[in-house]
Amino acid sequence: xxxxxxxxxxxxxxxxxxxxxxxxxxxxxxxxxxxxxxxxxxxxxxxxxxxxxxxxxxxxxxxxxxxxxxxxxxxxxxxxxxxxxxxxxxxxxxxxxxxxxxxxxxxxxxxxxxxxxxxxxxxxxxxxxxxxxxxxxxxxxxxxxxxxxxxxxxxxxxxxxxxxxxxxxxxxxxxxxxxxxxxxxxxxxxxxxxxxxxxxxxxxxxxxxxxxx
Numbered sequence: 001x002x003x004x005x006x007x008x009x010x011x012x013x014x015x016x017x018x019x020x021x022x023x024x025x026x027x028x029x030x031x032x033x034x035x036x037x038x039x040x041x042x043x044x045x046x047x048x049x050x051x052x053x054x055x056x057x058x059x060x061x062x063x064x065x066x067x068x069x070x071x072x073x074x075x076x077x078x079x080x081x082x083x084x085x086x087x088x089x090x091x092x093x094x095x096x097x098x099x100x101x102x103x104x105x106x107x108x109x110x111x112x113x114x115x116x117x118x119x120x121x122x123x124x125x126x127x128x129x130x131x132x133x134x135x136x137x138x139x140x141x142x143x144x145x146x147x148x149x150x151x152x153x154x155x156x157x158x159x160x161x162x163x164x165x166x167x168x169x170x171x172x173x174x175x176x177x178x179x180x181x182x183x184x185x186x187x188x189x190x191x192x193x194x195x196x197x198x199x200x201x202x203x204x205x206x207x208x209x210x211x212x213x
Contacts, residue, residue: 003122007058010114014052017106018045020099041150041158043143044086047078048111055118066127073128074136076119077190081140081183083112089161125194133187140183144176 025035039045054075058064064072086108096104147158157163161175 003062004059006114006118006122007055007062010111010118011052011055011059013106013110013114014048014055017103017111018048018052020103021045021107024099024103037154038156041147041156043140043147043158044082044107046143047075047082048107051075051079051111051115055114058118058122062122064122064124066124069124069127070129070132072123073119073125073190073194074132074139076115076123077136077183077187078139079112079115080190081186083108083116084186085179090159093160119190126198128191128194128198130191133184133191136187137180137184140180148172 022035022039025039026032028035030038054068054072057068058072091108144162147162148164151157151164155165157165160166161179162172164172167175
């Protein structure tokens with residue numbers, strides 16, 4: 001029941017934030033097609049979409065297989081990363097109001113908090129491996145390539161630290177390398193916590209078996 005409850009809360013937060021953000025963009029000056037195109041430019045949107053899908057699946061079928069547990073861990077890493085980057089680098093760059101404030105709060109705060117909490121409480125951690133880190137790192141690297149290629153088409157850079165038109169390629173590549181290092185550190189922290197949690201659980205179970213004897 002706890003897994004279903006937390007997954008349901010996470011799904012509602014992510015889906016609502018995504019719906020509001022899409023509505024804002026589609027009803028703005030960009031129009032429907034332009035709004036959808038701009039909507040899909042953001043790492044925040046794409047990772048909240050992944051989290052929303054996983055939360056929905058977990059709410060309907062809470063038994064997490066090892067592969068789903070690893071995917072859930074990856075999603076928690078992505079959501080935590082975007083939340084930390086937003087709080088430390090981006091939140092002071094604008095002042096969202098009205099519906100935009102609600103979307104901002106759901107996508108950058110509620111969604112990441114729900115993903116991290118769900119991972120801590122409900123996600124099995126024994127399946128997480130150090131070898132997962134390179135696979136997880138492919139996603140932000142692929143997003144970086146995707147965002148930079150999109151910008152060559154429409155000139156829009158979703159985040160100021162990858163804005164080649166303002167910073168130039170050397171600075172953007174330097175910023176990207178720094179973000180990648182920070183991401184790998186966060187991934188390592190998640191795997192380390194998972195390993196420690198699994199070892200502690202095994203020790204507790206072993207102690208219980210010895211006590212029963």
